[in-house]
Amino acid sequence: MDLTKYYAEDDSLETLTRRSLQLLRILYEKGKSTTIFTLHVKQDELATQLGISRQALNVHLRKLRDLNLVRTGRGFIDVTEKGMNSLGVSSAPAFILIKVSPTKRIYVYERLGELTVQRAFRIAGDVDALIIVEREKLDEVLKKLYSIDGIQDTRSYVTIETIK
Numbered sequence: 801m802d803l804t805k806y807y808a809e810d811d812s813l814e815t816l817t818r819r820s821l822q823l824l825r826i827l828y829e830k831g832k833s834t835t836i837f838t839l840h841v842k843q844d845e846l847a848t849q850l851g852i853s854r855q856a857l858n859v860h861l862r863k864l865r866d867l868n869l870v871r872t873g874r875g876f877i878d879v880t881e882k883g884m885n886s887l888g889v890s891s892a893p894a895f896i897l898i899k900v901s902p903t904k905r906i907y908v909y910e911r912l913g914e915l916t917v918q919r920a921f922r923i924a925g926d927v928d929a930l931i932i933v934e935r936e937k938l939d940e941v942l943k944k945l946y947s948i949d950g951i952q953d954t955r956s957y958v959t960i961e962t963i964k
Contacts, residue, residue: 834891836871837879846877892959893918894938896945898929904950911948915941927955935959 816824839846847857861877864870869883881891900908905928912920912929919932933941935958945951 834881836881837884839877839879840875841877842875888936890935892935892962893932894935894959895957896931896933896938896941897927897955897957898931898945898951899926899953900928901950901952908948908950915944917941 843854843857843861847854850857852860861870861872864883865872867882868880869886871878871880879887884891898908898912909922909929912931915931916937917931917933921930922928923930931941938956938958942954942956945954
């Protein structure tokens with residue numbers, strides 16, 4: 801039997817059967833890539849932040865879930881793409897490619913890590929870093945990038961639609 805080992809969230813060693821891996825592969829290949837924001841919070845804590853009872857919170861969450869704006873489960877709440885769109889946040893990102901001065905790379909990478917972006921990567925090739933940002937925040941992030949000493953050049957690309 802072909803077993804593949806991986807580390808679970810709690811760092812314990814788990815094994816997957818061939819069938820489990822087959823299922824995971826099908827889900828991955830046939831699935832649609834989405835942008836989801838997950839919050840791991842107890843409902844009591846969230847109700848307190850809103851200044852409402854847990855029962856009232858459940859009424860609101862049920863309505864949001866019925867409208868497909870959130871998904872809920874034991875210990876988590878996901879804001880779906882539809883939920884993000886209702887907040888005016890686009891799920892179609894913008895990409896910023898960054899060329900960095902070789903003598904300033906460590907400094908620049910530290911500054912990039914401090915930015916409010918979806919993802920930031922150090923990459924190899926003609927450019928040194930790639931940042932993924934919400935389209936609506938592109939201008940704001942570019943202004944911050946221009947103030948970082950050591951960035952030689954940026955190129956921005958805005959997505960039109962998700963193909964897969």
